[in-house]
Structure formats: structure tokens, C-alpha cells
Amino acid sequence: MSDLSAHHVGLTVSELDRAVQFYRDDLGFDVVSRFEVAGEEFSTAVDVEGASGRFAHLDASGIRLELVEYDPSGEETTAALNQPGACHVAFGVDDVGAFVEGLPESVERQSEPQTTASGTQLVFLRDPDGNRIEILEA
Known part of the structure; x- marks a missing residue:
């Protein structure tokens, strides 16, 4: 079995450009890369039929923060911080x-x-x- 290492923390956002602006301009993180992913393999991996994603990776002082905007987008959820599944x-x-x-x-x-x-x-x-x-x- 391979040793695990931390790679990134991911957040799903509704508008990638707005989220990048917030994390870059308001919190001061540097944008490392932006890219798009689509196709059957991606849809299968994320378990969303016909999914595509627009991504931005930001350097958050040693943590890679991944922001992703999915198409199609899912339902909005706002679990309270003390509920299982909240993050x-x-x-x-x-x-x-x-x-x-x-x-x-x-x-x-x-x-x-x-x-x-x-x-x-x-x-x-x-x-x-x-x-x-x-x-x-x-």
C-alpha cells in the first residue's frame, strides 16, 4: 500500500470567478492554476451524470485550496457546523x-x-x- 500524503482541501462553489476573487483579494491567497475537466471518466469519478468542472488551485500558505464549480450544479446544503457531514x-x-x-x-x-x-x-x-x-x- 502506498503512503498517503496531503494534496489539497476542496470546496465546491457556485461561481468560480467570484470565489477566486474572494480568496485571492479578501484573504490574500495566490492563484496557482485554473483548469477545466469533463468527460465520462470525470463524471464516473464524481458520481454526477454528465458532470464537468471548472477548477482553481490557490496557495493558502502551504495548503493547496481547490475551488470547483460543477456543471450541473447540485442542491445547496447548509448543514450546521455540529452536524455530521458539515465541514x-x-x-x-x-x-x-x-x-x-x-x-x-x-x-x-x-x-x-x-x-x-x-x-x-x-x-x-x-x-x-x-x-x-x-x-x-x-
């Missing part, structure tokens, strides 16, 4: 408060930064599609 992506910063202050007002925050009982300061944001983003002091 989020997390990024560390030196100062959560300063990071949040530097964000454009248009970036949705679930709350103001909080310090948990374990001493971790964190805040959850949402991207334009409602994907959860945790920002914590690392």
Missing part, C-alpha cells in the same frame, strides 16, 4: 483581531473573535457560497 477549512494567523479588522466589511463573520476555554482565539467567516472558514491564532 470547514481553517487558516492560522498571528493576530486574529488584526486580521479581522483588515477584512473588507463585505466578508461575513459568524461572530466577533472569541477566546475559547483552551485559550485559542478564533473567528468563523463565510465565503460567498456560505462555506465556513475558521481563522485562529497559530
Whole structure:
């Protein structure tokens, strides 16, 4: 059996260009590549009949973030964070408060930064599609 290694974290988005703009301009990640994938093999792999995808890979300080816009698009889901199947992506910063202050007002925050009982300061944001983003002091 081959050894596993981390490759990317993927998020499905409704409009790739809007999502790239958010992650590039608002969060400061670099776009590494953009590409499209289609065909029977792709449809079979993702288990979506007739699927094609537009992709963008971004460098999120050592994590490759993959954004993908599918055609056809599926139904929107917004599971609460404590429900099985819910997901989020997390990024560390030196100062959560300063990071949040530097964000454009248009970036949705679930709350103001909080310090948990374990001493971790964190805040959850949402991207334009409602994907959860945790920002914590690392």
C-alpha cells in the first residue's frame, strides 16, 4: 500500500470567478492554476451524470485550496457546523483581531473573535457560497 500524503482541501462553489476573487483579494491567497475537466471518466469519478468542472488551485500558505464549480450544479446544503457531514477549512494567523479588522466589511463573520476555554482565539467567516472558514491564532 502506498503512503498517503496531503494534496489539497476542496470546496465546491457556485461561481468560480467570484470565489477566486474572494480568496485571492479578501484573504490574500495566490492563484496557482485554473483548469477545466469533463468527460465520462470525470463524471464516473464524481458520481454526477454528465458532470464537468471548472477548477482553481490557490496557495493558502502551504495548503493547496481547490475551488470547483460543477456543471450541473447540485442542491445547496447548509448543514450546521455540529452536524455530521458539515465541514470547514481553517487558516492560522498571528493576530486574529488584526486580521479581522483588515477584512473588507463585505466578508461575513459568524461572530466577533472569541477566546475559547483552551485559550485559542478564533473567528468563523463565510465565503460567498456560505462555506465556513475558521481563522485562529497559530
